[in-house]
Every structure is written in C-alpha cells, then in structure tokens.
Amino acid sequence: MRFPHRLWPFCFALLCFLFALNVQAQGNVIVVGQAIDLSGPNGSIGRDYVAGITTYFDSINVNGGIGGKRIKYLVRDDQGNPAVSAQAVSDLLEKDKADYLLGGIGAAVTDAVLANARFSQSGQTLFAPLVASVKTYNSRVLFWRPSPEQEMQYIFSYFDKLGIKSVGIAYQENALNQDMYQYVVAELRKRNMLMSGLVRIGASPADMERESAVLARSNPGIVIAIADTLGTGVFLKEFRKHAPRTFVAGMSLINLDTLAEVAGPKALEWTVFSQVVPNPLSKKSLIQIDHSNMMKKFRDEDLSALTFEGFMVAKTLVKAIQTGKPGRDALQALAQKNIVDLGGVTLSPSETTRRMSNYVDMALFRKGGGLLF
Numbered sequence: 001m002r003f004p005h006r007l008w009p010f011c012f013a014l015l016c017f018l019f020a021l022n023v024q025a026q027g028n029v030i031v032v033g034q035a036i037d038l039s040g041p042n043g044s045i046g047r048d049y050v051a052g053i054t055t056y057f058d059s060i061n062v063n064g065g066i067g068g069k070r071i072k073y074l075v076r077d078d079q080g081n082p083a084v085s086a087q088a089v090s091d092l093l094e095k096d097k098a099d100y101l102l103g104g105i106g107a108a109v110t111d112a113v114l115a116n117a118r119f120s121q122s123g124q125t126l127f128a129p130l131v132a133s134v135k136t137y138n139s140r141v142l143f144w145r146p147s148p149e150q151e152m153q154y155i156f157s158y159f160d161k162l163g164i165k166s167v168g169i170a171y172q173e174n175a176l177n178q179d180m181y182q183y184v185v186a187e188l189r190k191r192n193m194l195m196s197g198l199v200r201i202g203a204s205p206a207d208m209e210r211e212s213a214v215l216a217r218s219n220p221g222i223v224i225a226i227a228d229t230l231g232t233g234v235f236l237k238e239f240r241k242h243a244p245r246t247f248v249a250g251m252s253l254i255n256l257d258t259l260a261e262v263a264g265p266k267a268l269e270w271t272v273f274s275q276v277v278p279n280p281l282s283k284k285s286l287i288q289i290d291h292s293n294m295m296k297k298f299r300d301e302d303l304s305a306l307t308f309e310g311f312m313v314a315k316t317l318v319k320a321i322q323t324g325k326p327g328r329d330a331l332q333a334l335a336q337k338n339i340v341d342l343g344g345v346t347l348s349p350s351e352t353t354r355r356m357s358n359y360v361d362m363a364l365f366r367k368g369g370g371l372l373f
Contacts, residue, residue: 029072030065030321032057033092034102035113040080041229042105044257045306049130050075051299052291052310053102056318058298059290066321078104082112090118100317100331103129103141105253107176114140125331128313128356132253134179142331143355144313148251149183151274154360155224155249156187158272164221166194170235170248172201172227180226196220199239201231208238216242223248229255233262240267252276252305256371268365275361278345279373280308285344287312305363305371315342316356 034053037046057071065071074096078085085104092098101119103110103126110129113119114137119126128144137143159167167188171181188195197215199208215223216239223239225232225248232250239248240263248271260268280303283289291311295303317331319340324330334340335354340347347356363371 028069030069030100031072031074031096031098032100032102032317033074033076033089033096033098034104035076035078035085035088035092035109036102036104037080037106037109038075038077040078041258042080042253042255045130045253045255046077046105048304048306049105049310049313051295051301052307052312053314054310055291055294055298055307056311056314059294060318066318071318074098078109080105080109082108085109086112086116086119089113089116093118093122093124098124100124100321101126102313102317103127103131105130107131107133107135110137110141114138123329125329127317127331130253132251133176134183137354139332139354141354142335143353144316144357145252145276145309146355146358146360147353148180150358151251151276151360152180152184152187152224154274154362155251155272156191156193158362159222159247159249160191160193162221164247165192166196166218166220166222168197168199168215168218168220168223169195170199170201170223170225170227170232170239172231177226184224184226199223199235201227201235208234212238213242215239216246220246222246225250225254229258230262233259236263236267236271245270247272249273256365265368269367271365273363273365273371275305275363275371275373276357276359277305277308277312278359278361279363280305282373287315287343287345290343312342312345316340316347 036050037043054073057073061070074092076088078088101124110131113126126141132148134148169184196218199211199215223246225235232254236248250273252274254273280291283292291308292303295307320330320334324333335349335351337349348358349356361373363373366372
C-alpha cells in the first residue's frame, strides 16, 4: 500500500511539531549525571549517598524546579569498576547530555573518569566524589567533603585529648593506602606518640593472627585502621579475640553494614569513625530538619551520615546553578565564594584545596549497633 502524497505535508508538519516539543522539553530540564557503585563492594555507601541526593532533587522538582526547569537525575551503577565508571560517564555526556556530573566512590574510579577522553573534552567539573586516599587532584575535581588528612588529624586530636600516647596501626598494604600510612607514621613522630605495633592486613592468616596477638599484648590506647572495609573487618575479627575493649578507629567511608557482616556486630563495639557531617538524627539546624522531613516524605529508608551528605551535596549543586552566570562554570564560581550557607550548616570553600567543607566529627559505634555522635 502506497502512502497518499496529499498526507506528506501534514506528516512533515507533525514531525516538525514533535521535534519542537522535544527540544522545548529538553530545554526545560537540567540533567545531572552520576556513575557510582550501587551493587559492588561499596554499594550500600552508594545507595545511601544517592538516596540523599535524589531526595533533595525531588523536593526541588515538586516546588517548580530551578527557574522553571526540572532536575533530571540520571544514576548509572558502575559496580565499583573504574572501566565501567568511565564508560558510564561517557554515555551520560554523549547520549544523555548531562549538564553536571557528580562523582563516584574511590580514587581508582575517580582517576578513570578524569582520564576519560570524553570527560576531558567536556570541560565539566567532577563534583563531590567520595575519595579516602591521600592524593592531589587537578582543578577539574571539586570535592564537597574534607580531605582524608583532615579526618585523620581529627582522630589524632580526639584521642590526644584523652591522654592516649600509644597507637597501633592495622595496615592494608597497597598503592592507595601507602601515602596515608606514611602520613600517620609521620604524625605519630610529630605528636611524640609511640607506635606500639603493626598488623599487616592481607598477610597470611597465621601472620595476621600472630601480629594481632602481639599488638594486643602491647596494650595500645587506640589502633588506627588504614584499610578498606573488608580489610578492616578481617582485622577486627582477629584482633577482638585478644583485645575486646581497645579502641579501633576508622574513617568515614568505611561501609558499616559490610563491616558488621565480616567482623560480627560484637566486634564493632569500641570502634570509632570520623564523620564529615553533623549527626543526621539531630534537629539542631534547618537543613537537619529538612533532611529528616524530606526523607520521610520521599524515601522509605533510615537516615544516615551518607544520606545527609548526599542531601547537602545536592543542595550545594542547586545553589551553584541558581547563582551561576551564563557561560561560566557554576561549580567553579561557587568554589570561589567565602561562605555558603546550607541552612545552619556553612561551607567555607577553598580554591587551594578544592574542597567545599572542613567539617569533621567523631562517632562511636554503640553497643547493640548504630553510631553515637
């Protein structure tokens, strides 16, 4: 059957109309893309982070968006795989035309994205990746959270005030942890603190058992874990056989759900973790109240430090977009401001460190589970 010629003008007009509608629809959205681990080794961290980000964007969209433009938040699961993350970012830029990019979890993933040709060509800033290694990045990355060095300084200061001078180290030896290990050792010397022993995570089971027992007998006031979640869990499981009430400290990107699975809930007692946001369960500031209320309204899950961090990251990005000027990188401009008020929580951006926040706190894993700030 042949298509009637008299209908061609109508069809052409219809196609033009639909194309115009599509262009108009695309012009009415701001696309925010993110490749992040949702199902891999840091999946629970990624899911919480994304839940907080999604919640804030939802709250903006139900109130009309930003200047009448809705936020379209596209999340791709990179499973913690650097190659997958780099490809996902390419797709977000090429196919989805992402206007802004949020970062994933870990130095390896961040490095892969920065090395990606499509990202390099985009001229965009990778905003708020979750990186725990001591590493210097260029101006194409803008961190929201404080540096790992700041977290470690806070851990030292916290226990220094308690008069603790003997420190053990549980060290998972790899390229990412090596710089932090050297940093901790140098800090011990600077503070005139004694390194009472070392456990090499990843050594043979027999060596780990022996080194853990030796470290426990040296009676350190605290043991600092320089390791990923699994490594910290393996160490705790062995060390707690000999020292059930010795403080063990870790940093904010330790996956507490996985840690409890590996080491057992009992092993988490007497552990402390640096935190880069205020207590998400407290209602001392407007943004803490907003986070709690919006999570109840849009999500059906518990509040956590990561949902709160994601919520504040999303609010920071929205502020950048709202105050940005045409033709300028809104995130780069925001990094040059002196103070950014998120509603009772203030950021002090630094162009030198490329970090928006300097906030660090400490939380104790209480008996029976859960963090006590």
